[in-house]
Amino acid sequence: MYNALNSHQPKVVVIGGGTGLPVILKNLKNHHVDITAVVTVADDGGSSGVIRDYINVVPPGDIRNVIAALSELPQTVLDLFQYRFNSKDQFFAGHAIGNLIIAALSEMENGIFDAVQYLSKAMQVDGHIYPAANEPLELNAEFTDGTTMKGESEITAADKMIKRVWVETHDKKHEPQAVQQVIDAILDADQIVIGPGSLFTSILPNLMIKNVGQAILESQADVVYICNIMTQKGETDNFTEADHVRVLNEHLGKNFVNTVLVNNREVPSEYIDHQRWNEISQPVKHDFNGLREMGCRVISADFLELKERGAFHNGQEVADELMNLIGRPNE
Template sequence: MRKPKIAVIGGGTGISVILDSLRKKDVDIAAIVTVADDGGSSGELRKSLQHITPPGDLRNVLVALSDMPRFYEQVFQYRFAKEDGPLAGHPLGNLIIAGISEMQGSTYNAMQLLTKFFHTTGKIYPSSDSPLTLHAVFTDGREVSGESQLAKHSGMIERVYVTNTYNQDKPVASRKVVQTILESDLVVLGPGSLFTSILPNLVIEEIGQALLETKAEIAYVCNIMTQRGETEHFSDSDHVGVLHRHLGQSFVDTVLVNIEPVPKEYMTSHQFDEYLVQVEHDFAGLQEQVPRVISSNFLKLEKGGAFHDGDAVVEELLSHIRVSS
């Protein structure tokens, strides 16, 4: 029997937890990574090197899927000190990805080269080969442009969409992204920020349509904590409702939700100030929207934050996968 084909869609920090556990399994992995980040190092590089997609999320995914020695990882992830002038705050890996993207003529080509160089388990595709700008329309009608700007505005987000940053062309998916989704046995969304890590991929029309057409099982790994400026007061059912509303119909088959309580005294707000409270569990609301709800202990308390236990999530995902012929 062939290896199960699994596509994981989202942003680098969130899905890296799942990818790190998946690469230890006998599966065929493809990571589809958002390119709408315009904050921090990625944002600065976007200003300096136009037409290069932001490298930060891709860097984290590359590390998660690589078998590089720990020292190499530390070198790749090294961030220049704040007193280092124009290099201040840039991880070395971001500069490498940006440089090779320029050399190879596209970020897609750069990632194919780097996956070989770092011996990754699986493929890595930017969701688009052009840098994208994320736009959010709030329920009161206001519109905000730029991923990094969303959390600065109060109110509820009604919907998001993306545009090409440097031209008026319609955003399109990178090569092999649509084919990967259509040929997968399992597509995993998240974990990660709903409006800024997951949806920027799904609202690229080709990707959204592929998710509606694929025969793959589509699983959503719901966030453990709500996020300031994005999902305040959200239940797990609310998260799924937003996904379905953006694609115009129900498409998620399975939802994984953590039901293990996060100790109130545990969260250190100075480290993770974007997190608010634990996402409320609405089992009845989920049952109305998806065929399968998996409620379990997926919690991992680490470094003052509440994260997903990647191994527990992957074991649950693989236990339900069906390999098509």
């Protein structure tokens, strides 16, 4: 537990991927904390997937968004970094400039980890951004019907109930491993934050890297899970909050989640544009008793932000609660 009388910044490690991670990081940046973002490298969709297919680098999309969230550069520069070509050019159409920069640096620096450290300095990042591994990983899933499938987008599109997921290197000659800086950050953390994000395709790919999962189990930090507000089609249909945590615990073989942040504000069904946000289906069901049976402290509050006809986490409210949990007054 962080002591406010101490002069050191509390160390917060946030693990995940997808669109939820930058929202939390951008708001945590406003607090006097030492942030480390551990970002998934198992994405295979969109511009990231096309770049990965061409030059076999770690998919850069999630990393790009995290860099933009933690950067201190002017917004005009960030807008350029995030700009996505709408040209009809066969190669550039749909690509974000930041993805191309990260891909180029990965070749120049012989790996994604050093590339991101170099770019973090150039982009004046407030904190640390660590790819979960220094090489692209392939996500695999086994479904409850016994079939298996490879690839993040394919797994979600299969629309089957997932039993478990794991990650592999491309050559399958060695186990995926995180670099030592990732492990050190987890072991030295005051707080480890998991989520929000797609349970099986954004969060678990990080935890399934063996030394990452082991470090989380060994850490003395409070492990906080930010539960998704909505279920995700093809991944967590009809899930309760306890179902999310149960899946996390089963994958690491131990009840390791200490605290769960749960949104308690009702999502107005008439507001949600289900056609636009076709990856979501319904609000995650409450099961506070199920969470407590797994040893979780439950923090239930209004974490909802309604925008663009969708339901999202209010990053400021979540960041404020994370600071409350480590005993630091909000600033």
